[in-house]
Amino acid sequence: MAKKILNEQENINLQNESVEDESKKVELTKMSELEVAADGAEEVLDDTTENTQTEEKPRQLRLGVLKIRVDDSLPEDDEFETMWNELMSVYRAKKTIPVTVTGIEKTQTQGNVVVTYYKTQRIIVPMTEMMINLDEERGEGYTVTEKLTRVCNAMLGCEIDVIIKGMDKANESIVASRKDAMNRKRQRFHLTPLSDGLPQVRVGRIVEARIVGTTQNVARLEVFGVETTLPGSQLSWDWIANVSEKFHVGDTLDVLITETSGTMVDDVKVVVDVKSITRNISKENLSKCAVQNKYIGEVTNVRNGVAYIRLKIGVNAIAHTNYDRRTPARGDIVSFVIVRINPEFSNVSGIITKIIKQSV
Numbered sequence: 001m002a003k004k005i006l007n008e009q010e011n012i013n014l015q016n017e018s019v020e021d022e023s024k025k026v027e028l029t030k031m032s033e034l035e036v037a038a039d040g041a042e043e044v045l046d047d048t049t050e051n052t053q054t055e056e057k058p059r060q061l062r063l064g065v066l067k068i069r070v071d072d073s074l075p076e077d078d079e080f081e082t083m084w085n086e087l088m089s090v091y092r093a094k095k096t097i098p099v100t101v102t103g104i105e106k107t108q109t110q111g112n113v114v115v116t117y118y119k120t121q122r123i124i125v126p127m128t129e130m131m132i133n134l135d136e137e138r139g140e141g142y143t144v145t146e147k148l149t150r151v152c153n154a155m156l157g158c159e160i161d162v163i164i165k166g167m168d169k170a171n172e173s174i175v176a177s178r179k180d181a182m183n184r185k186r187q188r189f190h191l192t193p194l195s196d197g198l199p200q201v202r203v204g205r206i207v208e209a210r211i212v213g214t215t216q217n218v219a220r221l222e223v224f225g226v227e228t229t230l231p232g233s234q235l236s237w238d239w240i241a242n243v244s245e246k247f248h249v250g251d252t253l254d255v256l257i258t259e260t261s262g263t264m265v266d267d268v269k270v271v272v273d274v275k276s277i278t279r280n281i282s283k284e285n286l287s288k289c290a291v292q293n294k295y296i297g298e299v300t301n302v303r304n305g306v307a308y309i310r311l312k313i314g315v316n317a318i319a320h321t322n323y324d325r326r327t328p329a330r331g332d333i334v335s336f337v338i339v340r341i342n343p344e345f346s347n348v349s350g351i352i353t354k355i356i357k358q359s360v
Contacts, residue, residue: 154213185225331359
């Protein structure tokens with residue numbers, strides 16, 4: 001009986017060993033299959049990587065200057081893409097953007113164009129879209145194109161508002177219109193009434209104007225979409241020999257609105273004044289003057305034999321007589337003797353005794 005039990009126990013042990021061997025074989029088979037699958041996946045990945053490297057070349061980024069102090073949490077970005085996306089958003093929303101006039105060019109497709117820049121992006125504005133007011137532009141015998149070119153040349157360096165009309169990313173080209181931006185500002189500031197029934201630009205209000213052009217005698221101003229010109233005599237109480245030396249393109253100037261007209265965007269006009277809202281230093285400096293005192297000054301203008309002088313002590317002077325054998329001209333430095341003080345006109349009258357230095 002005991003022998004029978006031992007034999008049965010041996011059979012059971014043999015069966016268990018057989019099951020364990022079978023399990024090991026199954027595990028070995030599965031491991032082999034996994035290794036084969038992994039090798040195949042690596043081969044596929046290698047082939048895919050090789051194809052990707054062959055087909056796709058990395059795009060060259062236009063990175064700016066890498067600063068020493070940089071926020072590590074912010075990744076390096078492509079400045080061109082960032083700016084282009086910004087301009088694309090402005091273009092789609094039809095918003096106005098400020099640009100700086102940097103040049104004048106003649107192209108085959110657009111004709112004469114004004115070259116402007118927004119940050120580092122070049123934007124061209126056809127000269128016909130600059131909305132230049134030529135009503136007050138002098139120059140007999142000049143064509144319209146020549147007059148436009150003269151005015152645009154005087155605008156180099158100034159800031160203007162434009163609306164983007166088209167964008168071509170492949171050629172990195174952008175075309176814009178100042179005319180559309182000017183009309184929009186006219187509608188908003190000159191024609192749209194506020195709750196009191198009057199627009200923002202109204203008679204009696206002081207507003208900020210852009211200086212968009214200067215010459216020796218006049219300055220061209222833009223008052224919220226409307227251009228106007230002021231001669232040097234209306235820009236300052238001081239007599240000025242050269243307007244462009246005292247007033248610079250790109251600067252702003254406070255002006256008083258004295259007159260407005262027009263009911264449509266095409267015919268809006270304004271008249272502005274500067275002297276009434278500025279301090280008259282010349283009148284205050286008259287207290288420093290006395291008859292027979294001698295000062296030096298600069299000739300600001302000569303008209304009908306009369307010389308107009310700005311004395312170095314800050315007083316305007318008129319000379320009807322010249323003792324120098326040479327004829328005084330604008331820009332000359334002269335010696336001047338006071339003969340009469342004119343407080344009602346805030347100036348003095350006298351004689352040029354000598355031309356110290358002639359202007360070239």
